[in-house]
Amino acid sequence: MKIICLIKFIPDVEDFKYDYERNVLIRENMKQILNPEDACAVAFALTVKRFYPSTVIEVLTMGPQSVSSKMEEILRLDVDHATLITDKAFIGSDTYATSRVLATYLKSSSVDLILSGTHTLDGDTSHVPAQIAEWLELPHVSNIISINMNSMDSGRLVLSVDHDQTIMTFAVPYPSVLSLSKDSAFKMPYVRYDDLNKEVSHRLKVIDCAQLGLRKEEVGFDGSKTQVVSTFVKTMTKKDKTEVKIDEAGLQSVIDLLKEKGVLA
C-alpha cells in the first residue's frame, strides 16, 4: 500500500508573541510546527505501517525551502519519502491554486490513500483536501475521528466521522482522500534518540513549478481565484492577570469568574 500524507508547516500560534505597544505580531524567531491535524494523518499512516510493514509512506508539502529541515525531522520517523514542492512562482497561491499544484503532483503518483488533516490552524478553510479530491476525481471524507484497522484488508476502509456532534460511519474505497480530525486518537511518535541526527536528506525530493509542467499563470496570484482586497492584524488588548492562591478564597474567585463568563450556572 502506498500512502501520501499532505502536510503543512504553520507558525506555532499557541506560542506567538505580540507587541501590545506597536500592535503587531512579532514574527522574528516564530517557531514553525507541523499542523496538528496533519500530524494525526502522518500518525495514522505510521500506524498502518506498523500493522502492514510493506506500506510505503510519503509526506508531501508545498512551502518555502526553509521547511526542508522540518521535512527531514519527519523522515527520521518511519516515513519513506518526502517531497517538497517549492517555487517563488507559488507565492500568493490561494487554496484553489494550491490544490491544483498538489493535485498535479499526485496525478503522477500511484497511491492508495491520500491523507491530510481536516483544518489547518493558520488558514482553517478546509478547502485544499476537498479540492484535491475534485481534481483527482476521488472520494473525500473529512473530520474523521476513528478508522477501523480491521477493515484495511476488506477493500473498503470503515471510518467514523464527527458531523455536527453526530457520529456517522462510512465505508470508503481505495484510493480516497481522507482528512483526519484532531479528535482522532492518532498521535505522532517522537524521533528516537539514536535517530535524531540520522542522515535522511537523500530521501527528500525538492521539485519546482517547471518540473510539475505548470505554467506560471496557473499558480500564485495569477492562478488564484481569491482576490484579497485588504488585510489587517487583529487588534489585541492586554488582559489583566489575577493570580489567586489554592485556598477557599482562591477557589471562590475562580467559581465567580466562571459564573460571570457563563461557563457555570
Place this chain on the structure above:
Amino acid sequence: MNHDTLLLELSKILQKNQINTNSDELYDASADRYKKYAKARKVLNVPAPVAIVYPKSTREVSTLLKFCNDNDINVIARGGKTATEGGLENWKETTLVIDALYLDKIIKVDYYNMQATVQAGVALQTLEDVVRPMGFTTGHSPQSKPVAKFGGLVATRSIGQFSTLYGGIEDMVVGLECVFPDGHISLIKNVSRRAGGPDIRHIAIGNEGTLCYITEVTVKLFKHFPQNNQFFGYLIKDVDTGISILREVMVNGYRPSVARTYSEGDAGQHFYHFHKGHCVLIFMAEGNQDIVDATAKGILRAVDKFSEGIIEKVDSQLIEDWFNHLNWSQKDIDDEFEGMLEKDYHAGFTTEVSADWETIVQIYKNVMRRITNEFPRASDLTLLGGHSSHSYINGTNMYFVYNYKINCNPEDELRIYHHPLQTIVVEETLKLGGSMCHHHGIGKYRNEWTKEEHGSAYYMLEKLKEAFDPKGIMNFGTIFPQEDGKKYQK
C-alpha cells in the same frame, strides 16, 4: 551466583518476610528520582535488583555484606528513597538492595547532652515529632523531611532548609555506626570534639553507599523557639543584589536560619502570588529572642546598605505561609508520579552547585547564557532559573531549576533534556572552580566529572575505595566512574 541460588542463600540468613521479590517493587527499586519520568512510564533501561532485603540488626547487615562481598554481589543501600542523582539506580545484573525499613528504633534521646541516637531507618520527621514537643529540634529540615531517613541523609551529606543557622548534616552528626563490605562493624563514639587523628566520621558521611552501610547515627539537638521566628521578604532588582545582601549578612557574622535569593524565573514558580516578575530575597531569623533581635537588625542593616537594588518589601506573612508549605510529603511524590503518567511535562529537575561569593553570580550568568543559546530544546523550557539557599562565610550555593515540555520518547528524556542541561551547569561550575554538587551527592549521573571535581585529591577518594571496598561491591557506578555504566548514561 545465579539468582535462584542467591535467593536460596538469602533464605538461610534472613526470615522470609525480610526478603522481597515482588516484581513491582523490584522495578521501583531499579532507579530513583533521577529517572522518575522514565520510571513512571515503565521504560527504565536498567536491570532490576534480585531482591530487596530488610535486616533487623547491625549484625544482620554485617552478615549480608560479608555474604555479598564473598560472592561478588552488588549492594545498594536504601533508606527513604528520595535520592535524586541516580545513587539508588541499579547498573548490575546481580544486585541486592539492603533497605533500612526495620532499622527503625530511636535508641536514645539525651536532652541534657543535646544529642539523639537513632537507627538508619528512622525517618527524620519521626525524631522531630519526638523532640519538638519537648522544645528541641534536630535543626535538619530538607524538603524531603517527611520521607527521608537518617541513613540516607548521612550517606548523601544532605542539607536542610535551615542550614545557614544549624549547618549541614556533617555539622550535626556526632557519631555513627557503620558496616564495611568485609562485615566489620565500626562504631565512632559520640564526643563533643576530638583531635584523635583525621575525622573518620567523614569516611561514612557522604559515602553514598560506596564504602560502607550506615546503621546508626547520633545527631545534635538544638533548643527550638518557633514562636520567635521573624520573616523578611523583598522584591529585588537582580540576582547580583540578592547575593550581595546574603554576603553582607553572612560576613558580618549573622546566622539567619533561612537566607535565599531567587531569580525571576524561579521566583515565578515559588512566589507567583507576589513576585511581580522580579527576583525575590527572603530571610528567617530564628533562635532565642536575643539572637533573633540581633539577626533581624543585621538583616535590615544589610538590606539598607543595598537599598538601590530593593524594589519593595514583601508582607512577612506571605513568606511565612510559603515556608510552611514547602516540604514534600509521600502524597506529593505519589501525585507527581501520577501526573507524569498523564502529561508530557516535567517539573522539578534541579542541579545544585556551590562556589565562593565572587564566582557564584558569574556561574549563574554563564549557565543561563549557555542554556539559552546552546541547548537545542531551549524552546521547550517552561522554567529556567535558580536560587541561592545555603550560605556560608566564604560563599553560597546555586540551585538551578528547569522545567520543560517533553517532546521525545520517555526513554530518551534524560539524554535529550536533563543530562545536557545538567552538563552545562556542571561544566560552567567546574570551569570557575566551584563544586558541581552542593547537597544531592554525585550519584551515578555526575560520576563522569568526579575526577575533575576533586582534582589531585581524587587520589584520596580512590584509595578509600580500594581500602574499604576492594572488590567493588558497594553501589557500582555511584561516585566512581565506571566504563560499564556509560551505556546507561549516554
